[in-house]
Amino acid sequence: MIPSPHIVESKLPNVGTTIFTVMSAMAAEHNAINLSQGYPDFPVSAQLIDLVRHYMMTDHNQYAPMPGVAVLRQQIANKLNDNLEFNFDADREITVTAGATEGLFATITALVQKGDEVIIFDPAYDAYAPAVQLSGGTPVHLELQLPHFTINWGQLEAVISHRTKVIVINNPNNPAGSILSVEDFQRLSDLVVRHDLMLISDEVYEHMVYHPQGHQSILKFPELRARGVAIYSFGKTFHATGWKVGYCVAPEALTKELRRVHQFLTFSVNTPIQMALADFLRDPEHYQSLSALFQKKRDLFLELMKKSRFEPLPCKGTYFQLMKYHAISDLPDTEMASWMTKEHGVASIPTSVFYNRKTDQKILRFCFAKKPETLTQAAEKLCKI
């Protein structure tokens, strides 16, 4: 061990190892089927891998431009323009980042000043609050309301103060599996204008929506588009979470600021994968087919679980299915997840970890982005509990 002469004062004293790492390690140790962490167990497209190989072999291995490879930014703009009937500017409004995680961190660091308050809806993905705290801001947590994880608009108005700077939304929501309605966006537009707020919209599950209204982006709504940063992940979209490539879409002034941070976080993202993604995006089938693919997996998992004592909650988006376990146990959800991993061989995520107040509603999150045989084996074990 290296002797440590100085006491390091933690900037994030309450942050431990994330639950995703903990549960995946527990799953490996106990040889359990891992439905905890959000990643697929099926392969990336062979065509996409061939494209990466091609660009590596043809000498595209040096630094990419800081905002991202131009052809990729143009393909992203084309995709957005086709879907949203707007004219996004690839040079001024799109920035390629090292996954959505870096996009979120760069955006939050750029926007949040000391003393600012940032509204976060719980249950929330765990990357938002620490980034706000590192910038000297205060996360203000508001719980979404069961059974459909809806925003309580009265409560939202009540927590807005002169310090409120940003609202973070995650649509579709991990872990809730909920989506915001068009009416929600209209109310949000009115609210951000009235209170002069900015918006960060985490839309990494944009291609996993199982509701007829489809994915609603902030980029569709003029007031939100003008005040917001929308953040996406190619890792989620193309089953390659280990590649860590994502992007941010924002008006020029916001883009300028988030690039100032991005420049010193990573400077740029690996070149051959950006080149490959640019080619792959030319065929819209590669992403338009995803909601059907994941809906099939969700439906298979739900069908298999019909014989179990778990009670599913509605899943309108993402690749996560929430399950209540009231009928089985009154253990706290963290203990339940750990017991199920060790004794029954299936790992899940307890949802209390997504709440600032660790609200325990006896609900577990299962990732269904898995091969049919994985889901079948997991459900067999779960049905015996």
Ligand SMILES: Cc1ncc(COP(=O)(O)O)c(C=O)c1O
């Ligand atoms: C809601 C949400 N946002 C962001 C991310 C991070 O995305 P990336 O892997 O592209 O950094 C995840 C990953 O699980 C997520 O669930």
